[in-house]
Amino acid sequence: MALLLLGLAGALIALALSWRPAIAPITPPARSSFAPALVARGAMLAKLGDCAVCHTRDGGAPLAGGRALATPFGTLYSDNLTPDPETGIGTWSASAFRRAMKDGVSRTGAHLYPALPYEHFTHVRDADLDAIYAFLMTRRPVHAAAPANRLIFPLGFRPLLAGWKLLFLHRGETPIDPGRSAAWNRGAYIVEGLGHCGGCHTPRNLAGGEIRSQAYAGGIAEGWRAPALNAANPAARKWTQDALVTYLRTGISPDHSAAAGPMGPVVESLSQVPESEVRAIAAYIGAKMGGGTAPAQARLPDHAGAAARRFPEGAVLFAGACAGCHGPGAPMMGQDRPSLALATTVRDGSATSAAQAVLQGIEPPVAGRGPKMPGFADALTNEQIAAVLGYLRARYTDQPDWKKLPATVAKARKEGAQP
Numbered sequence: 001m002a003l004l005l006l007g008l009a010g011a012l013i014a015l016a017l018s019w020r021p022a023i024a025p026i027t028p029p030a031r032s033s034f035a036p037a038l039v040a041r042g043a044m045l046a047k048l049g050d051c052a053v054c055h056t057r058d059g060g061a062p063l064a065g066g067r068a069l070a071t072p073f074g075t076l077y078s079d080n081l082t083p084d085p086e087t088g089i090g091t092w093s094a095s096a097f098r099r100a101m102k103d104g105v106s107r108t109g110a111h112l113y114p115a116l117p118y119e120h121f122t123h124v125r126d127a128d129l130d131a132i133y134a135f136l137m138t139r140r141p142v143h144a145a146a147p148a149n150r151l152i153f154p155l156g157f158r159p160l161l162a163g164w165k166l167l168f169l170h171r172g173e174t175p176i177d178p179g180r181s182a183a184w185n186r187g188a189y190i191v192e193g194l195g196h197c198g199g200c201h202t203p204r205n206l207a208g209g210e211i212r213s214q215a216y217a218g219g220i221a222e223g224w225r226a227p228a229l230n231a232a233n234p235a236a237r238k239w240t241q242d243a244l245v246t247y248l249r250t251g252i253s254p255d256h257s258a259a260a261g262p263m264g265p266v267v268e269s270l271s272q273v274p275e276s277e278v279r280a281i282a283a284y285i286g287a288k289m290g291g292g293t294a295p296a297q298a299r300l301p302d303h304a305g306a307a308a309r310r311f312p313e314g315a316v317l318f319a320g321a322c323a324g325c326h327g328p329g330a331p332m333m334g335q336d337r338p339s340l341a342l343a344t345t346v347r348d349g350s351a352t353s354a355a356q357a358v359l360q361g362i363e364p365p366v367a368g369r370g371p372k373m374p375g376f377a378d379a380l381t382n383e384q385i386a387a388v389l390g391y392l393r394a395r396y397t398d399q400p401d402w403k404k405l406p407a408t409v410a411k412a413r414k415e416g417a418q419p
Helices: 002-018 036-048 094-103 126-137 160-168 182-192 241-250 263-270 275-288 304-310 312-321 352-360 382-396 405-416
Strands: 068-071 074-077 219-221 224-226
Touching: 002 160, 036 126, 036 263, 094 126, 182 275, 224 352, 241 263, 241 275, 263 275, 304 312, 304 382, 312 382, 352 382, 352 405, 382 405
Parallel strands: none
Antiparallel strands: 068 074, 219 224
């Protein structure tokens, strides 16, 4: 009985510590109550934060939520950010919005799941959050309730998130480094806050928290491998700040590769913000990766003969399905398109993103301009794709062979499917 009472007391204490009060609802404010300049700034900041990417389902109204977000713990569905008073945030005050973004607590007091990256948004200044709030509250209200989340038991019990936050939510603004340039400090503020780049490019522990000691060492995003953004970045040529700016605004760098997977929507958003903001991001990330100058023009590897002998099936499949675009003399190669020897996905220590690129293909992220590649998920088996990947790795890099390729492709196919 004593143990039972102690357990009950502990549970009650935990619930008390996790409790957050509701914030009183408001009447949806008139659009005219927000200054146009504030709304415009909020629109730009929302692009830096990629709000619409996660909060718009396929074929749905912008920002009306309902997009399925697959996690290792089940599937979450994004919330409606339009000012609908019943299914959106129409009754939320600015203080309620700030609390959600910085503390991960909804207006009603419920804890929010960290699929909303409040572990990064907590570093955003209140003035910027107020601008985003003004932008959202002036959108067209859309009545759209998100589907119920489908999570592993007992993770649907939201008070558990209070414990997660004690471990992984580190509040406070991004500090200014007086020894760095204004652009670098602005970049740090964006990348560590609204940009939440570490959310994809940092590995996570079993509880889903970012491993801070391995910041920007590479991670997983929607079944794709987000490469390291530090000195371990596998690029064949060092990234320069100018190359980063070009890549982040267009989705392609002639000395590197093309944006694919979850990076495509990021580029689409960054193509619409002032270039100075992207240059700030490039200054910060470029410094993390070593701050290269002009890329070296060393001869790129092409071990076609040796690769064909080792991976004959892959060589045949490449000749039939890939060489028309990627082979020597292909018209695409004369259009400033990067060689596969420069592609990070081919040089990475994991074949995950290379497998996803072959399975899903690549769509140009900015207004239909740029590289487009069809997916081969329906045309090739896992074993055939593995053969192609083995051939690409052997032909275009001097890196060790990828191991267990068929299993990697099978996992990528499963994770790339819609939840």
